[in-house]
Amino acid sequence: MNIDKRIADDLAANDVSFVTTVPCKQLAGVIEEIDQRSDIFHIPSNKEDEGMGLCAGAWMGGKRPAIIMQNTAIGVTINTLATLIQYYRMPLPMIISYRGELREPVACQVEMAVHTKALLAQMHIPTYHFHWQSDVEEFDNILKYTFMCNKPVAILTDANFWGGYGDQ
Amino acid sequence: MIRSEILRDIAPILRDQLVVCNIGIPSQELHAIDDQPTNFYMLGTMGLASSIGLGLALAQPKTVIVIDGDGSILTNLGTLPTIGNNCPDNYILMIIDNGSYGSTGDQPTYTSMKTDLVAMARAAGCENVVEVQDVDTGTALQAAIDSGKGTVMVVKCDSGNAKMPVITMDPVVIRDRFMKAVAS
Ligand SMILES: Cc1ncc(C[n+]2csc(CCOP(=O)(O)OP(=O)(O)O)c2C)c(N)n1
Ligand SMILES: [Mg+2]
Numbered sequence: 001m002n003i004d005k006r007i008a009d010d011l012a013a014n015d016v017s018f019v020t021t022v023p024c025k026q027l028a029g030v031i032e033e034i035d036q037r038s039d040i041f042h043i044p045s046n047k048e049d050e051g052m053g054l055c056a057g058a059w060m061g062g063k064r065p066a067i068i069m070q071n072t073a074i075g076v077t078i079n080t081l082a083t084l085i086q087y088y089r090m091p092l093p094m095i096i097s098y099r100g101e102l103r104e105p106v107a108c109q110v111e112m113a114v115h116t117k118a119l120l121a122q123m124h125i126p127t128y129h130f131h132w133q134s135d136v137e138e139f140d141n142i143l144k145y146t147f148m149c150n151k152p153v154a155i156l157t158d159a160n161f162w163g164g165y166g167d168q
Numbered sequence: 169m170i171r172s173e174i175l176r177d178i179a180p181i182l183r184d185q186l187v188v189c190n191i192g193i194p195s196q197e198l199h200a201i202d203d204q205p206t207n208f209y210m211l212g213t214m215g216l217a218s219s220i221g222l223g224l225a226l227a228q229p230k231t232v233i234v235i236d237g238d239g240s241i242l243t244n245l246g247t248l249p250t251i252g253n254n255c256p257d258n259y260i261l262m263i264i265d266n267g268s269y270g271s272t273g274d275q276p277t278y279t280s281m282k283t284d285l286v287a288m289a290r291a292a293g294c295e296n297v298v299e300v301q302d303v304d305t306g307t308a309l310q311a312a313i314d315s316g317k318g319t320v321m322v323v324k325c326d327s328g329n330a331k332m333p334v335i336t337m338d339p340v341v342i343r344d345r346f347m348k349a350v351a352s
């Protein structure tokens with residue numbers, strides 16, 4: 001299974017047509033896939049809170065948005081999640097690379113990993129953790145759930161899900 | 169002129185347009201001067217008016233006017249390259265550059281010193297960037313709308329705030345009536 005294509009296909013099938021991204025090594029493949037598709041508009045942002053602003057506007061303009069970012073960005077976006085996305089009750093699927101988990105080679109990544117689920121729980125953000133490739137089966141349902149309840153929803157995708165780090 | 173005088177001046181132009189308005193006193197002033205369902209008031213999240221407006225302009229064809237502030241642009245500077253590289257024709261970013269964080273008591277920002285937002289916007293890739301004096305705002309805004317080109321306006325004006333009530337409307341109500349106005 002091509003996981004990158006599967007994620008992009010599920011986004012498109014759920015009418016998600018506006019995607020903003022800030023890269024992570026783990027997300028390189030899915031970002032490339034989204035960038036080359038004609039049914040999804042890809043707009044890279046410079047910071048994840050900026051990206052959430054773009055998504056909020058796109059949604060008010062009638063498009064279904066999504067953001068693809070690293071879990072370290074939870075530390076960047078708490079205020080935006082609380083005072084924009086949640087306060088105005090907007091849907092936002094967040095496809096998040098969960099760095100600092102099992103098979104992580106970079107020690108510093110663990111420092112935000114240990115806070116990631118606690119921060120999301122504190123924010124009352126529904127959170128799903130993809131550890132096995134087959135967990136992607138849930139993605140379609142998660143997207144439907146997100147646009148049903150108009151909330152930000154986190155999908156944490158760890159290194160094992162993406163197949164590890166290769167040679168690193 | 170101070171911000172509220174400019175807003176009063178341009179209210180007849182704004183009335184028929186989709187407006188995304190900056191956090192704090194700018195939104196309070198616009199709300200008190202001429203509340204419209206086509207106004208999206210930011211109640212928090214300093215810095216993101218320009219991004220929300222850009223997403224909105226990219227997602228649908230109506231003209232979008234963002235009323236932003238110098239302090240808010242400075243806190244979300246990454247917005248300028250994103251605008252510069254993706255600017256749709258229906259996007260107007262009007263930065264009220266009063267050289268201060270007006271809402272929090274007129275503390276000076278760096279635009280009151282050496283920093284030049286016009287040059288920064290141009291360097292970021294924005295193509296139509298105009299510096300406007302406060303008294304000319306209405307004329308420049310109408311020209312930007314009529315041009316059918318994405319435009320960044322940097323409106324130089326005095327620092328100061330009008331005393332207006334806090335917006336008590338529920339955020340979901342603001343957002344819902346705005347979305348209905350966008351879709352209508
Ligand atoms: C993260 C964050 N820091 C600080 C504030 C406080 N704050 C609210 S409005 C504002 C000033 C905004 O200045 P500007 O964008 O220039 O608008 P002006 O009021 O001058 O028109 C500040 C500092 C905030 N709301 N959020
Ligand atoms: Mg200011």
